[in-house]
Amino acid sequence: MTKESKIPNPTIERLAFYSRPLEALLKGGPPVISSEKLAGLCGVNPAQVRKDLAYFGEFGVRGVGYEIRDLLKEIKGILATDREWALCIVGMGNLGISLVENENFKKRGYLFVATFDSDARKIGRQLPCGLTIEPERKIGELVRELGIEIGVITTPSRAAQRVTEILSDAGVKAILNFAPIQVRTPESCIVENVDFSVKLENLVYHLERLYKGKRSA
Amino acid sequence: MTKESKIPNPTIERLAFYSRPLEALLKGGPPVISSEKLAGLCGVNPAQVRKDLAYFGEFGVRGVGYEIRDLLKEIKGILATDREWALCIVGMGNLGISLVENENFKKRGYLFVATFDSDARKIGRQLPCGLTIEPERKIGELVRELGIEIGVITTPSRAAQRVTEILSDAGVKAILNFAPIQVRTPESCIVENVDFSVKLENLVYHLERLYKGKRSA
Numbered sequence: 094m095t096k097e098s099k100i101p102n103p104t105i106e107r108l109a110f111y112s113r114p115l116e117a118l119l120k121g122g123p124p125v126i127s128s129e130k131l132a133g134l135c136g137v138n139p140a141q142v143r144k145d146l147a148y149f150g151e152f153g154v155r156g157v158g159y160e161i162r163d164l165l166k167e168i169k170g171i172l173a174t175d176r177e178w179a180l181c182i183v184g185m186g187n188l189g190i191s192l193v194e195n196e197n198f199k200k201r202g203y204l205f206v207a208t209f210d211s212d213a214r215k216i217g218r219q220l221p222c223g224l225t226i227e228p229e230r231k232i233g234e235l236v237r238e239l240g241i242e243i244g245v246i247t248t249p250s251r252a253a254q255r256v257t258e259i260l261s262d263a264g265v266k267a268i269l270n271f272a273p274i275q276v277r278t279p280e281s282c283i284v285e286n287v288d289f290s291v292k293l294e295n296l297v298y299h300l301e302r303l304y305k306g307k308r309s310a
Numbered sequence: 311m312t313k314e315s316k317i318p319n320p321t322i323e324r325l326a327f328y329s330r331p332l333e334a335l336l337k338g339g340p341p342v343i344s345s346e347k348l349a350g351l352c353g354v355n356p357a358q359v360r361k362d363l364a365y366f367g368e369f370g371v372r373g374v375g376y377e378i379r380d381l382l383k384e385i386k387g388i389l390a391t392d393r394e395w396a397l398c399i400v401g402m403g404n405l406g407i408s409l410v411e412n413e414n415f416k417k418r419g420y421l422f423v424a425t426f427d428s429d430a431r432k433i434g435r436q437l438p439c440g441l442t443i444e445p446e447r448k449i450g451e452l453v454r455e456l457g458i459e460i461g462v463i464t465t466p467s468r469a470a471q472r473v474t475e476i477l478s479d480a481g482v483k484a485i486l487n488f489a490p491i492q493v494r495t496p497e498s499c500i501v502e503n504v505d506f507s508v509k510l511e512n513l514v515y516h517l518e519r520l521y522k523g524k525r526s527a
Contacts (some may be wrong), residue, residue, distance in 0.1 A: 102512070103320065109511040113492065136492055172511045172519035187408035192506065194404065197490045201507050243513065257503060267517045273414045275330065275353055283515045283520065287506070289409065290418050292486060294321070294326040294389045295501045296460065300484045301390035303500065 100171075104145045108168050110135050111142070116163045121298055127158035174201060181207040181241045181265075183256045184248035185215050185226050188271060192245060203243075205236045211252070229259065236263035246270045257284070317388075325358045325385050327352050328359070332382045344375035391418060398424040398458045398482075400473045401465035402432050402443050405488060409462060410439055420460075424452045446476065453480035463487045474501070511525070 114134040118126060128146075132139040139144050146153065149167055153159040169175040180198075182189050185208055192198070193205050210216060211229045218226045227235060235241065244260040246268060253272035260268060261282040268284045270276050278284045316433050331351040335343060345363075345376040349356040363370065368383055370376040386392040397415075400422055409415070410422050427433060428446045435443045444452060452458065463470050463485060470489035477485060478499040485501045487493050495501045 105512055105515050106508055109508040110492070110505075113490075113505075132406055134492070136494070171515070173514045174511055178510075178514060187404040187411065191404035191408060194505070197507050198510070201510070203507065203510055229375070242517065243510070266520065269506075269513055273330075273349070275327070279355070282341045283513060283516050285509055287509055288327075288330075289412070289486075289504070290414050290420065291323055291326040292502055292504055293395075293415070293418070293420050295322050295498060296484045296486055297390045297395060298322050298388070299500050302458065303483065 100148050105149060105172070107135075107137065107141070107145050108172060109174075110137075111145070112165060112168045112172070112174075113205060115161055115168070118161050119165060124161055125158045126164075128153070128159050131159070138150075162202060176239075177202040177204055178243055179206045179237065179239055179241045180243045180245055181205065181209065181232070181239075182245040182247060182261075183229065183232070183260070184246060184252070185207040185210040185212075185218075185220075186247060189247040190220065191247075192247065193224065205245075206239045206241060229256070232259050233263040234287055236260070236265055243267045243269065246272055246276070248272055250274045315438055317365050318342070321365060322389070324352075324354065324358070324362050325389060326391075327354075329382060329389070329391075331384045332378055332385070334439070335378050336382060341378055342375045343378050345370070345379075348376070390397055390419075394419040395420055396421055396423045396458045397460045397462055398422065398426065398449070398453065398456075399462040399464060399476070400446065400449070400476075401463060401469070401489075402427040402435075402437075403464060406462075406464040407437065409464065410437060410441065422462075423456045423458060426492045428465075444498055446473070449476050450480040451480055458482060460484045461485065463493070465489055467491045 109132060128139045128142040132142045155214065157233065180203055182193060182205055193208060205224065208220065208224050208226050209229050209232055210226050215226050216228045244257050244265040248256050250272045253270060253274055253276050257268060257276040257278055261278050266282055268278060268282060270284060270286045273290065275287050276284055276288050328348060331348065345356045347357040349359045366388065383384050393416055397420055399410060399422055410425060424442065425437065425441050425443050426446050426449055427443050432443050433445045459482065461482040463473050465473055467489045470487060470491055470493050473486060474493040478495050483499055485495060485499060487501060487503045490505050490507065493501055
């Protein structure tokens with residue numbers, strides 16, 4: 094039914110966004126939602142919602158809306174969030190600790206099962222979540238032993254490429270990189286780079302345009 | 311020269327990405343870069359680079375490439391990253407602390423000038439960067455006094471909408487929200503929501519497809 098190969102990346106990202114209010118609605122409220130309502134809750138326009146959901150074939154009833162339960166199930170199936178994933182994280186500074194303690198990840202099936210650092214002062218420390226910070230040299234062993242598929246990198250920039258190679262050599266299949274450099278992986282390993290300052294640049298671009306609009310008004 | 315009103319959001323985000331290797335190249339190396347080379351450094355395809363840069367009029371010389379210095383200057387002008395911005399942050403948990411201490415932000419002109427929390431145990435604590443954690447009730451006063459234009463939210467979900475309203479009432483013009491809910495702002499205030507788990511969902515979607523490809527191969 095789904096024409097998956099045609100789904101563009103921005104649609105995939107929006108599907109994850111759409112699923113957030115749907116989850117909340119599932120706990121109480123009417124069983125059906127219109128594209129207008131869903132769009133309003135997500136801050137996008139209704140035509141966008143209808144276009145994105147149209148990739149998944151014949152959903153919803155014209156003039157009525159979408160069955161929330163069915164829609165959420167379908168989205169979760171597409172995004173592969175209907176299962177649990179084992180993650181490890183390398184670089185246990187403040188950002189690393191905040192991610193490991195993030196309840197939202199756990200709730201969505203992203204389970205941190207190992208944490209690593211290269212700093213001898215951090216190794217051996219037990220975290221509130223119960224995990225102990227392991228030395229980087231144990232990455233290979235623990236990735237195999239615990240079946241870790243996803244690695245998260247929160248090291249300084251200078252260490253990120255080296256850690257990427259250790260992770261992909263160990264058999265990790267996907268990397269979420271928070272260090273502010275673009276890391277490269279072999280084809281067998283997918284990488285997603287997260288750079289907060291890119292988000293800020295996007296924001297100030299729109300802010301400048303807002304200011305310019307005011308000055309010329 | 312620039313047809314700014316037509317520039318789509320994904321292009322804006324990619325411009326910020328392109329600027330990263332360009333900055334590194336400016337410190338040493340040849341003065342000109344081809345679209346192929348720039349694309350390779352950023353992990354996108356060359357046609358995408360050419361298409362994105364074409365929004366800014368006649369750049370580069372066919373068959374030769376782009377003058378790195380000019381290109382970077384133009385990108386920074388468009389993104390409004392050629393000036394400094396005053397930021398405050400609300401919610402000084404591990405994520406908040408990691409953002410305030412992020413050298414990358416400072417280097418790009420995003421300067422945190424105030425930090426806030428509602429927790430009496432955190433208020434008054436001095437951070438390594440020299441700032442002191444202030445109580446939330448001082449947001450209005452300090453936003454005006456320090457000319458803060460951008461607010462960053464790193465509170466728990468339940469506090470994010472309330473803090474958004476305090477910030478926009480105080481005159482903050484743009485908000486970067488890290489709490490995993492979509493916050494709403496009045497039209498006079500721009501918001502960008504950052505949800506790490508959306509990035510993970512994007513990643514596992516591609517991972518599942520990689521696995522399926524292997525199974526069917």
